[in-house]
Amino acid sequence: MIKITREDALAYHQQDGIPGKLAVVPTKPLLTQRDLSLAYTPGVAYPVLEIEKDPDLAYEYTNKGNLVAVISNGTAILGLGNRGALASKPVMEGKGVLFKKFAAIDTYDLEINALDPQQIIQIVAALAPTFGGINLEDIRSPECFQIEQTLQSMLDIPVFHDDQHGTAIILAAALLNTLELTNRRLDGVKIVFSGAGAAAIACATHLVKIGVPRQHIWMTDIVGLVYEGRKEQMFPEKQAFANGSRPASLTEVLQGADVFIGLSVANVLAPEMLKTMAANPIIFAMANPDPEISYDLAVAARPDAIVATGRSDYPNQINNVLGFPFIFRGALDVRARAINDSMKIAASHALAALARQPVPTEVLRAYNVDHLEFGRAYFVPKPLDLRVCEWEASAVAQAAIDSGAARLALNMPAYRARLQTLAEKGLSAPA
Incomplete structure (x- = not known):
């Protein structure tokens, strides 16, 4: 685990007498x-x-x-x-x-x-x-x-x-792969959210667009379940995910759930609550810097669980850096007028597909590990994997072209080769 102190962070931001990080x-x-x-x-x-x-x-x-x-x-x-x-x-x-x-x-x-x-x-x-x-x-x-x-x-x-769609795109890739690992279908799972802010609503919206039935999504916030007829702390985007007809707590709603998605605050998920979930539960506890339940506690409470967090010091980080640089790369290269649903869905599927590929030696070296293989401890690509740029940006660019959002068409094989060179140059260059 990498420990960052206040002194370390402040010294970094004025290193070599140059304030800030960009020029x-x-x-x-x-x-x-x-x-x-x-x-x-x-x-x-x-x-x-x-x-x-x-x-x-x-x-x-x-x-x-x-x-x-x-x-x-x-x-x-x-x-x-x-x-x-x-x-x-x-x-x-x-x-x-x-x-x-x-x-x-x-x-x-x-x-x-x-x-x-x-x-x-x-x-x-x-x-x-x-x-x-x-x-x-x-x-x-x-x-x-x-x-x-x-x-x-x-x-x-x-x-x-990015707080909305970046998180949603990476989460969807992770969900696609964890459902495959646990032999589940998008239209057959109960998903419970802790949190009903911008990121949670965007994630839920994106999951519906990739195939999760809206009625299978249960959203909770500090008040409790977002249900039909609730008046307190509501707005239209949240109302769209109202489910059920009466108040309920996160503890109640989580019973029998296949998937927990946390985009709220630290430590709202107790180990006892996990024990009421379905077999092989999928737990995405993504509050930062401290998740809704720690990785170690979740695994101890449910050894059959697949667990991801937003932290880089545990397996399966749901990390926005896997999204926004490459989504914009593809969008800019075709001079897109917008980043539409087709482009977002393409990004999710590209990341999910890449995680199923053999992991190159350079990636293992970058993360100081001997082995990574698609499975419960590795189902989203690593940010330092040079292939992410080629796979994701090209998928976004192609989706922009196919959906009519692009001003330019590209020779896709040549474009993928250019992306590969760009990634190698960028990540190998000194910071």
């Missing part, structure tokens, strides 16, 4: 007077005039096509809650580092000091021409739903709230 680096030479004239005046006037005539040429003459805005107002920072826009900046810079390292995507992080959804929408929409995509992050619910949906309806570039 802007020029991509063209600027060594001579001619270079200067090309980069700025008078040469810059020519692409300006071309883009005025044909806005799509911004993808050819500027960094728009490889640039994502990472945007937050700091109202739901990781497990820390509402800490304000400025306090979210280390997290947004961190997302930028992952975009760059895993998928060679450039980012600007934008911390918006506003709480009103309409104000945020106006600000982001006004800035949108700069970018090829927008990654919303750490914005509380229910405001996040309105912000994402309104922006996507206004803009012709992808708008993606």
Whole structure:
């Protein structure tokens, strides 16, 4: 287990006397007077005039096509809650580092000091021409739903709230594989959620889209079961998952369940509660930094369980870094207008399929293990597996093309080869 202290983290963020984790680096030479004239005046006037005539040429003459805005107002920072826009900046810079390292995507992080959804929408929409995509992050619910949906309806570039869809895409891949391992079907399982915020609702929505019947999903929050007729702490997106006709606790609802999905708070799941679940229960306890039940406690209470958490120091981490860099990579490369359901489903299936492949020696070396094989202790790919970029980004790009979301078509074999080279270069380069 890797232990990170406060002192370690603060020292890292100002290492070598350079505050923060990101910098802007020029991509063209600027060594001579001619270079200067090309980069700025008078040469810059020519692409300006071309883009005025044909806005799509911004993808050819500027960094728009490889640039994502990472945007937050700091109202739901990781497990820390509402800490304000400025306090979210280390997290947004961190997302930028992952975009760059895993998928060679450039980012600007934008911390918006506003709480009103309409104000945020106006600000982001006004800035949108700069970018090829927008990654919303750490914005509380229910405001996040309105912000994402309104922006996507206004803009012709992808708008993606990663706290919702990133988690959902990785979770779905994990669920597909654990159902295979336990000989279950998507339409034959009872799934219980602890948590009914943005991530939980997006996960439940995505599971319905991959084939789980909505009536098989039971959602609970701090009040208890989300049931038909409940009035307390409800909003439309949560109401869509109301099930049952009376109040009930998580303990009651969990009885006989096949799958537990935790997106709530630490330690809400007692070992005794697991004992009432069905045989071979699937337990995804994903609260961070501390899960709803610890990995060790869950395995001790139910030795027949398959267990995953959001932590990197235990097997089967449900990790968003397996999603957003590669989803945006595929979307940007076909100049997608949105990241639609077909693209999200394709990402889930690509990750699930990759986990069933033999694991290369380089991955074993990166994680200091002798063996990894598809099974109860390995059913989602590792983030440092170089193949993730090729498999997932190409699946997303193909789905964008097939669904009509793409502006460009690609030669897919050539594209997959390019992705493989990109991943090898990015993950082998010094940080």
